[in-house]
Amino acid sequence: MAPKDIMTNSHAKSILNAMNSLRKSNTLCDVTLRVEQKDFPAHRIVLAACSDYFCAMFTSELSEKDKPYVDIQGLTASTMEILLDFVYTETVHVTVENVQELLPAACLLQLKGVKQACCEFLESQLDPSNCLGIRDFAETHNCVDLMQAAEVFSQKHFPxxxxxxxxxxxxxxxxxxxxxxxxxxxxxxxxxxxxxxxxxxxxxxxxxxxxxxxxxxxxxxxxxxxxxxxxxxxxxxxxxxxxxxxxxxxxxxxxxxxxxxxxxxxxxxxxxxxxxxxxxxxxxxxxxxxxxxxxxxxxx
CATH class of the missing domain: 1.25.40.420 (Serine Threonine Protein Phosphatase 5, Tetratricopeptide repeat)
Incomplete structure (x- = not known):
């Protein structure tokens, strides 16, 4: 009988769950992200695998490469917590209350999945009262598809x-x-x-x-x-x-x-x-x- 490669669907999810448990118990963590004086233990390899921002930080000659603590500017601690949850679970909770902070933070840390989730959420919220603002917000953060969707919406509902x-x-x-x-x-x-x-x-x-x-x-x-x-x-x-x-x-x-x-x-x-x-x-x-x-x- 010829050998056959068998792909399972549970392996990747199982690894993510295990790494998330390790993160929450601060086990095998080799870097701590510090945001608004709050510490977030994490694993460099996981961050680098999910984000070009962290990959560049940990694989280049930047000063943060070998530091045990890394200060992250430009986002809140609550937003950092949501982003880390996404990195380790592939799930992000987007709401009307957090999307305006979440999208710029996702752009900053180059988390494409969060950016896409935010854009899809905002597109679902388009309304005659907010479409022009969403279009400008999308343009500011280079969300081309969202910007085009908001523009088409404003044209369709002009009156x-x-x-x-x-x-x-x-x-x-x-x-x-x-x-x-x-x-x-x-x-x-x-x-x-x-x-x-x-x-x-x-x-x-x-x-x-x-x-x-x-x-x-x-x-x-x-x-x-x-x-x-x-x-x-x-x-x-x-x-x-x-x-x-x-x-x-x-x-x-x-x-x-x-x-x-x-x-x-x-x-x-x-x-x-x-x-x-x-x-x-x-x-x-x-x-x-x-x-x-x-x-x-x-x-x-």
């Missing part, structure tokens, strides 16, 4: 996202990045225009000068003539800015001079790629022109 404080507190560049995006899902450009106006109104003195720059990313030609004349024309911020008035006039011209539309094609006349916007743009011209003529007739 709800702009109702929350995170949007209002964005700087001009961040607002611009969001509203110029083709992928935001809106039934019309109305929530985009209203988001810009509300952002400006939140801090009038500091933000009023930014309105013309931001308004150029609102696709006003795609709005109905009734909304342009009844809402945008009556907005004081618009009436007080020549640049804003020029953008409004462009939208009116797009509706009133159909023979010129081919010459006016550009970013402001391109439909968003959201689920309803394109069909509304393509199929709604009969209703749009009915509104135009009703408005013109009523003004005479």
């Amino acid at each position: 709800d996202v702009v109702q929350h404080e995170e949007f209002i507190l964005l700087n001009q560049e961040e607002v611009e990045k969001l509203i110029k995006c083709d992928e935001i899902q809106v039934d019309s450009e109305e929530p985009v225009f209203e988001a810009v106006i509300n952002w400006v109104k939140h801090s009038k003195k500091e933000r009023e000068a930014s309105l013309p720059e931001l308004l150029q990313y609102v696709r006003m030609p795609l709005l109905t003539p009734r909304y342009i004349t009844d809402v945008i024309d009556t907005e004081p911020f618009i009436r007080c800015s020549l640049q804003c008035r020029d953008l409004v006039d462009e939208a009116k011209k797009f509706h009133l001079r159909p023979e010129l539309r081919s010459q006016m094609q550009g970013p402001r006349t391109r439909a968003r790629l959201g689920k309803h916007q394109r069909s509304a743009y393509q199929n709604g011209w009969e209703r749009v022109w009915f509104n135009v003529f009703c408005h013109l007739a009523g003004s005479e």
Whole structure:
């Protein structure tokens, strides 16, 4: 009978459990991690096997290589305890309360499994009220997949996202990045225009000068003539800015001079790629022109 290699599923788990028991009884430990004046006995070989950070520390010529005690800066003792539990058990307990400390600590110590667990947890927590903050948090810690997931979420739920404080507190560049995006899902450009106006109104003195720059990313030609004349024309911020008035006039011209539309094609006349916007743009011209003529007739 030919020899056969047999793989068992319990060996690795059994070793981890044994090493964790040794750690907790401070048996065969050859290094102590000190965090916030609290000591954590551990085994160098286990730490080095799980973390490139510790591997470099214990195998290079760094001063910590042979020290019995190693001070770890930049994380709390409670976080260190969670991370060590992961190293020895392959299990990490992520919560709303600890994830903001746990993810940076995992990045610092290069514990990829904890970082992945934190990112998956945060992705499951995405909400219109927090997606912009999670996106920035992910970008800070180079969590590319989480950052992309948060960005897609903010695009998909744009009308709800702009109702929350995170949007209002964005700087001009961040607002611009969001509203110029083709992928935001809106039934019309109305929530985009209203988001810009509300952002400006939140801090009038500091933000009023930014309105013309931001308004150029609102696709006003795609709005109905009734909304342009009844809402945008009556907005004081618009009436007080020549640049804003020029953008409004462009939208009116797009509706009133159909023979010129081919010459006016550009970013402001391109439909968003959201689920309803394109069909509304393509199929709604009969209703749009009915509104135009009703408005013109009523003004005479």
